[in-house]
Amino acid sequence: MDRRSFLTKTAVVGAAASTLAAPAIAQTNPRITWRLASSFPKSLDTIYGAADDLYNFVSEATDGNFVIQPFAAGEIVGALQVHDAVTDGTVEAAHTAGYYFWGKDPTFALGCAVPFSLSSRGMNAFMYEGGGNELYNEFLAQYKIIAFPGGNSGTQMGGWFRREINTVDDLRGLKMRIGGFAGKVLEQLGLVPQQIAGGDIYQALERGTIDAAEWIGPYDDEKLGFVKVAPYYYAPGVWEGGPMWHFYFNTDAYGALPENYKSVLRTACDAANVRMLSKYDYKNPTAIKTLVGQGAQLRWFSKDVMDAMFDAANRTYEEYSATNTHFANMWGAIKDFRSEYYTWAQIADYNYDTYMMIKQNEGAL
Template sequence: MHRRLFAAAAAAPLSVAGGLAAPALAQSLPEIRWRLTSSFPRTLDITYSTSEYMCRAVSDITDGRFRIQPFPSGELVPGLQAMDAVQSGSVEMAHTGGLFFTGKNAALAFSTTVPFMLNVRQQHAWFFHGGGNEMLNAVYRDFNIHALPCGNTGNQMGGWFRKEIRTAEDLRGLKFRVAGLAGNVMQKVGVVPQQIAPGDIYPALERGTIDGVEYIGPYDDAKLGFNKVARYYYYPGWGEGGAIFHAYVNLQKFQELPPAYRAAIETACTAATNWMLAQYDWKNVEAMYRLVAEGVQLRQFPNEVIDTLYRATQEVFAEQSAANPQFKAILESQTAFRDRHFAYHQVSDYAFDSMMLRLRRQQGR
């Protein structure tokens, strides 16, 4: 299946670049074996299997001459050391998220998501057609990395709490697992943010080391067992309108690849991005129904809480922009893109969704 799916996509750059028939060109290409470390454990089957999907696709496109072996978090390096491993060249690739590494450069947050910014559709448009990939790879070059979008979780949830959040004051003092710039924002409103790798979150929540957690959404959150410890599940995911994961490639190794193999990775990563998003859109629905049936209390953040977090976000953006020209440039690009595109989405997707919700209410569904 993969060979049929990807061969057509790979054929065009091969024929243009080399002017040869694909079989003759394939015979001249070297056999290459790489390793990929993931920031995700096997138990998170969608995120981890996205890297497996991408690696299989690369092998299929190249008739097995270029093979990448994926490893889950912890087998080669801990999940939050994936970027360091690729930068140093101890592994050729990683599958991870830039928001894990904002301590290195806050601009890396944009490669996954930042609060109150782009939804999934806008992300894909900005990354692939709005100059996003180019702007972010200018940042990644400082770390000897070439980054390719490789997965999107879709809009995420706001997180799990042991108690109800009625006002912004209820957030004060909570120890909360959160990644990326959302942690900086929550710190401004009195939260104590905790950066914890996915596989280590549940033990911390169970032991009471943290009071709450934001991870992805119903399917993964249920697999990690958060509902066994925390009762209240909040939405919307103000911090992550959509979260893009990336394939990190050691820049030197990427540049040394034959053009056909670079094209194979790019094609496979693009397909994997769509595959992951479809998986979450399919599985989150049933997972949410199960969680509610089991007694989880689904709650919407009060407007006062959202407004407080939004104001704190603008403060964080201003501080980071003043300190980091790369952050400022990417923020300005995303903001301009978002604001212009909302006018269109208001008369397209938003209008359609609002129409369908109204009709369903009329039908009592």
């Protein structure tokens, strides 16, 4: 066979192989486009950014064949309507915080954060390894939703106050912008919870319509300028020790995905979950120094105040557990793991971190 004949036949075989391979690839990676409704504005680059991360990770892993296009709160549905939009199939996906929907059922909040639950690491351990996400999805199935962890802020701050909080009595009559489930707990101590959108909090504090407000933490709080109107910045946010955001997916849409796309999607959710916490851990140290420089006065809730909050939370959990099976099962599992987790956490991490903090305060780091 001469060289020209060989090259001609090789080219023909190569072209045939390409023709055969194309349909096979198309079948393996079909073109699918989803819409994701976020509960957050684009200005919250840490939280909203998780939806962008999901979009990028999934698209890159599938050569652009599986696209999950994110939309900010209000672009398709409002921030608090994303749950219903996934359930009825208006969108295939959402990125949200489960405690937004606690009014439908308090079990929603357990997947995100409730007072005196787990830290961010504890939540990851419980959700991934302790059966937490399976329990959450058993509950969510009735709403045609399957969920996977989609971010964490770490322990949040306790909020901005116009006056100091030294005793439990200082909470009585205090009008505070605070999330729904935590607000219900603190009502028992005489606090008056207020539901106010993030963009309206500053004006409410400035005018004295409210006395305090919790938002997230230094990086996000700095953007809203609370330090100018409520200088006392309290820690810790005991109602959000490790708040976990989730990606919600419509079960029909998820079930119709090829198995490799399901795997890519779950892995992308894991990556977005880790990346959000990393962003907060990187950005908050600089932000807290900036806020102190702007006049923020750091304060810590006393043990007496936190003990009163702890007792109020336990009364709330007992109340819900007595009448709600899903809540009782998931909260019971969280409590069991919480005890084990904090036994371990105080042995190694706590002592290491405490020593390193001492050295930092000595100026040795």
